[in-house]
Amino acid sequence: MIKSITGLRATSQVHIGNYFGAISNLDSSYENFLLIANLHSLTDEISQEGLMLLGKLLFSYNGYLYIQSNHPQVTYLSWPLTCDCPVGELLRMTQYKSQKDKQNISAGYLYYPLLMAADILITDASRVVVGVDQKQHIEFARNRAQAFNNKYGYTFTIPEYIESKAPKILNLRSNDKMSKSKGDQNGVIFISDTPDQIQYKIKIAKTDSGLMPIDILNDKRESIKNLCLIFSIVTGKSYNQIEQEYKNTSFSTFKSDLTDALISFTSQLQTQISNISNDMITKRLQENQQQIDAIFDKKIQDFRLKLKI
């Protein structure tokens, strides 16, 4: 069976960018590694509540649900990968460059692509399901795997970035990526938002001036394009349908329909989550723990043989 991996940091909130950028692209016909990446959360905040929430969102998919810190084989693998990596490759990462001028920035921001490479390479997954913000890190993991294979003989599957339905959802108040830690949080739709919160956030969402787009893909207005992308995913309507339905109209009717669609979507998801108990997650994690350990131990054994350590 083809192996696929997705990982999400266990912070307290999950927004529609995380959901449509990663989770909703999962496919149960693959052997999925469903990683709750709590070690990656250490650079920001780590949340027990967020960990359970991710567990509930990933629960329905086929594969192994696991928490990063329960499997030390991953951090073990990350160190030899670190020693084999020219620091220049890390310094080139766009995400690091965008953060590096912050005061006392954690070294975790520089090194995390190596932990992420270990997350992926230890599974032998050929598919990595993530948003486009992680594309460069997948390229990095591919380079590291290729370098290792060339030096020590074939050890790691070369992973591939899988293009998501929504590779980059923008903050509704700016044209920056929707993020739980950066930007105006009134421009972020969380899956836990109430109908009132959604209504308010869509009401104040930036649209630029003019009428609804007649050619969404080629429209230069990023904000309205972003709202059309969200609407299309939530309703299943094609861009062509949206263009026809809202031709020559102002944004108000569209915004009202988008609000209804988002409220209906989040309510259904909230109900789905509320039907999964913490005990169900704990049980699934326990069931998958040994399976994951067996897969990771085998990989580490092979890796150690190659490295002669």
Ligand code: AMP
């Ligand atoms: P994080 O919560 O940062 O660990 O991200 C979890 C997943 O969501 C990763 O696959 C990210 O690439 C994806 N993601 C985060 N923000 C967005 C966004 N605004 N649009 C699309 N995907 C996103």
